[in-house]
Amino acid sequence: MAHAPPLPPPGAAPLSPAHLSLLDALPHTHVPHALKTVTVPANAPPDIAGKSFALVVCSLHDQQKCDQCAVDFAPVNFLHQFLRFAPAEAIPPPPNVAPPPQRAQAVTNLKEAGNNAFKAQKFDVASQFYSKATDAALSRPPWEPAALGREEAAITLCNRSASNAFSGNWAAALADAQTVINLKRPWTKGHFRKARALVGLEQYEDAKQAVIDGLQYEPNDKELNNFLQEIEEKIKEADKAFPDTVQ
Known part of the structure; x- marks a missing residue:
């Protein structure tokens, strides 16, 4: 029995006669x-x-x-x-379909809540919101472009690094900054956050190197250049306070 030509989905081309002949040749058992x-x-x-x-x-x-x-x-x-009952994100969409905006909006809302807490100097609360925003960014389904999650996470982790720094949690600030660099190496803000955390840990030479690494991407970055001068001054002060007495 010949198959009736199936109706193509919207935007798709109809099956060719060769494909229809192939379908007709397939064995079929009525169940x-x-x-x-x-x-x-x-x-x-x-x-x-x-x-x-x-x-x-x-x-x-x-x-x-x-x-x-x-x-x-x-x-x-x-x-x-x-x-029938699976959540929408559990079912892959057709190819070349833009990701739904709900997740990006959730990341933005959580980040803004963190920013508001940061401005109010509630740094612990801000870090919690940035953590939730990062989790939302990195929990995108695997069929969505990975670059979206990396871009969002780089920003939220950079903000969390700043919040940790203002809380005096320098080790956490350093870990976040290094993750930002791994996600988005050319972005000078990640190198600045790393250098800031290293200064907090009084690792001035490492902080200087972190700034130099960032300047490779943006040699004229004002923030990095100004901070480099501050670090060099701290290095001089440390040298004066602890002179090398080895003969």
Whole structure:
């Protein structure tokens, strides 16, 4: 029996005669089946309780798996239920579809909440919001462009590094700054945050090197150049306070 030409989805080309001939050549066995409407019990999770869905069953015995008819519709029904009740982010979208804006908006909202707490000098609270924003950025589904999550995380971790620095948590500030550099090496802000944390730890030579590393990407960066002068002054002061007495 020849197949009726299937209707193509919107934007797709219709099947060619060669493809239709190939479909006609495939062996086909008629399987007696029927659709049965089932209601999810009330004791199921609240997001699906009471909802209805269709099951494919054997039309002769009303069973998903029927040994008498040698059919097993359980895998098809499982796939249907998964697609029916799965959250939107669990199902890959068609190719070349822009990611939904909800996650990016959530990251922005959490980051702004952190910024407001930072301005109010509530640095611990700010760090918590930046942590949540980072988690949201890095929990994007694997089919979304990885660069989106890296870009968002670089910004939120850079802000958390600053918040940790103002809290005097220099080790955490350094760890965040180094992660920012790993995510977005040409961005001079990450190198500045690293140098700032190293100054807090009184590791002035390492701080100087961190600034020099950043200047490789932006030699005229005013913030880095000014901070380099501050670090060199601290190095001179440290040399005066602890002169080398080895002969």
